[in-house]
Amino acid sequence: xxTPHIPDTPTLLAHxxxxxxxxxxxxxxxxxxxxxxxxxxxxxxxxxxxxxLGLAPGVLPWQRARVLLQxxxxxxxxxxxxxxxxxxxxxxxxxxxxxxxxxxxxxxxLRRLRANHKHTTRAVLRFVLEHPEADAxxxxxxxxxxxxxxxxxGKATARGCARRIQAGDTGSEYLRRRLLRFLADPAxxxxxxxxxxxxxxxxxxxxxxxVLPLDHQREREPIVTTTNRGDIAATxxxxxxxxxxxxxxxxxxxxxxxxxxxxxxxTGSVALVLDVxxxxxxYGDREWALLSQAAALRMVLASVCDRLDVVEVGGxxxxxxxxxxxxxxxxxxxxxxxxxxxxxxxxxGYENRYPGDLARVAASLPRAGIATPLVLCTALFTGADDLSxxxxxxxxxxxxxxxxxxxxxLLPWMFGHCAAGATWLxxxxxxxxxxxDLEAARIGGIAA
Amino acid sequence: MTDTLQAIAPxxxxxxxxxxxxxxxxxxxxxxxxxxxxxxxxxxxxxxxxLTRVAGYGRVELRNGGDxxxxxxxxxxxxxxxxxxHALCRSAFIAPGAALMFEDACCVQESQGGYLxxxxxxxxxxxxxxxxxxxxxxxxxxxxxxxDDIADLNRSYGLARRGHLEQILSRKRAQLTQFxxxxxxxxxxxxxxxLVNGRFAGLELAPDPAYFAEVWMALVCxxxxxxxxxxxxxxxxxxxxxxxxxxxxxxxxxxxxxxDRAQRLNxxxxxxxxxxxxxxxxxEEERYLGLRLSTVTGxxxxxxxxxxxxxxxxPVYASLFARTIG
Numbered sequence: 206x207x208t209p210h211i212p213d214t215p216t217l218l219a220h221x222x223x224x225x226x227x228x229x230x231x232x233x234x235x236x237x238x239x240x241x242x243x244x245x246x247x248x249x250x251x252x253x254x255x256x257x258l259g260l261a262p263g264v265l266p267w268q269r270a271r272v273l274l275q276x277x278x279x280x281x282x283x284x285x286x287x288x289x290x291x292x293x294x295x296x297x298x299x300x301x302x303x304x305x306x307x308x309x310x311x312x313x314x315l316r317r318l319r320a321n322h323k324h325t326t327r328a329v330l331r332f333v334l335e336h337p338e339a340d341a342x343x344x345x346x347x348x349x350x351x352x353x354x355x356x357x358x359g360k361a362t363a364r365g366c367a368r369r370i371q372a373g374d375t376g377s378e379y380l381r382r383r384l385l386r387f388l389a390d391p392a393x394x395x396x397x398x399x400x401x402x403x404x405x406x407x408x409x410x411x412x413x414x415x416v417l418p419l420d421h422q423r424e425r426e427p428i429v430t431t432t433n434r435g436d437i438a439a440t441x442x443x444x445x446x447x448x449x450x451x452x453x454x455x456x457x458x459x460x461x462x463x464x465x466x467x468x469x470x471x472t473g474s475v476a477l478v479l480d481v482x483x484x485x486x487x488y489g490d491r492e493w494a495l496l497s498q499a500a501a502l503r504m505v506l507a508s509v510c511d512r513l514d515v516v517e518v519g520g521x522x523x524x525x526x527x528x529x530x531x532x533x534x535x536x537x538x539x540x541x542x543x544x545x546x547x548x549x550x551x552x553x554g555y556e557n558r559y560p561g562d563l564a565r566v567a568a569s570l571p572r573a574g575i576a577t578p579l580v581l582c583t584a585l586f587t588g589a590d591d592l593s594x595x596x597x598x599x600x601x602x603x604x605x606x607x608x609x610x611x612x613x614x615l616l617p618w619m620f621g622h623c624a625a626g627a628t629w630l631x632x633x634x635x636x637x638x639x640x641x642d643l644e645a646a647r648i649g650g651i652a653a
Numbered sequence: 654m655t656d657t658l659q660a661i662a663p664x665x666x667x668x669x670x671x672x673x674x675x676x677x678x679x680x681x682x683x684x685x686x687x688x689x690x691x692x693x694x695x696x697x698x699x700x701x702x703x704l705t706r707v708a709g710y711g712r713v714e715l716r717n718g719g720d721x722x723x724x725x726x727x728x729x730x731x732x733x734x735x736x737x738x739h740a741l742c743r744s745a746f747i748a749p750g751a752a753l754m755f756e757d758a759c760c761v762q763e764s765q766g767g768y769l770x771x772x773x774x775x776x777x778x779x780x781x782x783x784x785x786x787x788x789x790x791x792x793x794x795x796x797x798x799x800x801d802d803i804a805d806l807n808r809s810y811g812l813a814r815r816g817h818l819e820q821i822l823s824r825k826r827a828q829l830t831q832f833x834x835x836x837x838x839x840x841x842x843x844x845x846x847x848l849v850n851g852r853f854a855g856l857e858l859a860p861d862p863a864y865f866a867e868v869w870m871a872l873v874c875x876x877x878x879x880x881x882x883x884x885x886x887x888x889x890x891x892x893x894x895x896x897x898x899x900x901x902x903x904x905x906x907x908x909x910x911x912x913d914r915a916q917r918l919n920x921x922x923x924x925x926x927x928x929x930x931x932x933x934x935x936x937e938e939e940r941y942l943g944l945r946l947s948t949v950t951g952x953x954x955x956x957x958x959x960x961x962x963x964x965x966x967x968p969v970y971a972s973l974f975a976r977t978i979g
Contacts, residue, residue: 529675
């Protein structure tokens with residue numbers, strides 16, 4: 206049997222963000238899980254890191270469902286207590302953060318896989334009996350949830366518990382040892398177990414939306430302008446236009462500090478190749494839009510990174526001489542000279558001295574003996590920009606950004622490409638898990 | 654580099670005071686910036702010139718609202734919704750505050766009624782493939798005189814054979830205007846040499862950087878961008894690494910990049926140096942004080958130039974284009 210290939214962090218993150226398709230359970234058939242090998246290999250290599258990555262902003266809901274399935278299906282033998290706790294917290298958050306129908310598919314999938322570990326039992330029971338919308342879920346999907354309940358406890362035990370509850374038992378030793386000990390809040394459980402075994406009066410609709418949104422829906426103005434793309438860029442646009450510098454600079458410092466506070470410190474070094482050419486400035490209604498957001502990214506990175514070296518291309522060099530055109534390839538070579546952990550090119554993607562040079566330099570790095578990872582961050586006006594002529598090196602990892610909110614996905618993606626980013630990524634995702642736990646408690650779920 | 658520039662139009666222009674800059678490339682279009690001495694006091698075309706009325710098909714009036722004399726850019730045209738688009742076949746001088754009726758304008762939209770007005774003005778420059786013919790038709794009245802050539806150009810682009818230039822300029826505007834970002838105007842730049850598919854396509858020179866900045870979009874997107882868009886090469890499947898010694902390091906990689914760039918620059922210079930050196934005919938068309946507007950005609954290029962007789966016939970404006978493209 207072939208050893209499954211273990212995906213590195215950027216590959217796994219790209220997979221989680223792009224591989225579409227639902228988990229499906231054909232009636233009487235086997236679970237359809239097309240990318241199970243990737244999930245299994247990633248989990249085996251680093252269970253905790255894999256689970257946390259499922260929380261990264263931008264991961265697709267059905268990929269998060271796969272992460273939940275993988276965590277609950279796999280044995281935790283050999284894991285230390287800290288890792289088990291993290292896995293339990295992630296799985297609890299995911300059961301609240303996914304559409305309930307997807308969670309039920311996962312739980313039924315566990316039944317098909319005959320996966321029944323203690324942590325599986327706990328997660329299933331907490332979803333069925335403690336979910337903030339448990340009553341509505343049971344009303345809508347009673348047979349399926351009864352199957353999940355019986356799979357979690359074993360059919361005989363589940364029905365034994367149900368009979369006792371129907372007879373009025375709410376806290377006997379039998380119930381406590383076999384059912385209630387798995388729950389964080391046993392009080393509502395007896396009524397819900399009764400509901401699982403009593404036919405409802407009317408079929409009910411299954412709630413669709415998750416109770417704990419992971420990726421907040423951003424409120425967007427109907428028309429994107431140069432100044433409704435986040436506070437930092439808006440302030441920079443006014444500065445570039447000649448606005449009152451003292452007021453704007455003071456506000457800028459506050460906005461940058463607030464944005465940077467959302468991220469842990471990156472202890473490695475990043476070299477930024479920053480395109481400041483005429484096309485980044487733009488013209489007409491879009492003048493300054495791209496350049497201001499690129500500058501905002503630079504400022505946030507400068508606050509987050511222990512070391513940030515910036516190589517500007519397409520502007521004026523230190524001797525006051527204007528650099529001809531947009532020389533991304535030359536900028537990358539200058540950036541590599543500092544020996545950074547990561548080189549990030551921030552550009553609109555229009556390379557004109559000469560087109561193709563960046564791609565050739567990138568393709569030549571391995572032979573030259575240079576292993577520094579290189580990523581391309583494309584400055585956009587909106588997410589709908591046409592990028593067909595703006596991929597100067599299609600083989601390079603490329604990600605667009607146009608709003609300050611996009612930094613939440615951009616930074617984990619950037620840092621995830623270098624070894625020094627592993628610690629940062631884990632710290633950032635742990636902080637996210639802490640926030641989600643608190644949010645889960647606030648909405649009526651119970652923290653893991 | 655100056656010698657190379659001079660070789661493009663020997664006898665027509667003394668470009669010895671001008672310099673070529675570092676080429677930029679976008680798809681099939683290469684632009685080599687030109688810098689040199691400015692000739693201040695000429696009204697820039699967008700802020701200075703206004704289309705005031707179309708008095709009838711083929712009759713277009715422009716007014717110079719600037720402080721200095723205006724040099725109407727060669728082959729500019731105006732497009733508006735619900736009005737018949739027109740282009741001019743020639744350049745001209747317009748004194749400050751004066752208006753000039755072009756009786757020899759051509760309609761570039763075969764079956765559209767309505768006249769252009771002062772509202773929503775943006776101008777283009779005729780695609781380079783039409784410019785030699787348009788120049789030949791200067792002075793000839795007849796608003797439909799360019800329709801067959803426009804129809805042929807549309808057909809060669811794979812579009813419907815109609816005398817409608819907006820099939821290219823308006824419907825492909827999103828692609829064409831990208832050339833304004835793909836190629837970048839340099840500070841101090843007052844002209845450019847354009848090549849399409851590595852072959853000379855045109856030389857444009859403005860009185861000063863402000864003038865050139867105002868005509869830049871019309872040139873890069875429409876005069877030369879349309880031909881380049883038509884010739885846009887497919888993106889290479891996978892980049893070819895440089896030939897490097899194993900472990901050549903950063904220095905080896907930089908040397909390979911610079912060597913490759915030097916070869917590309919040489920290819921551009923070779924193309925320009927190899928242009929036919931045949932004689933060109935220069936015919937004076939108009940005067941404004943010491944300025945002379947002349948038409949240049951040669952086997953390989955044509956166009957119009959403005960020189961200043963009070964300053965050793967120094968070139969002030971030039972729009973010279975290849976007679977054939979590709």
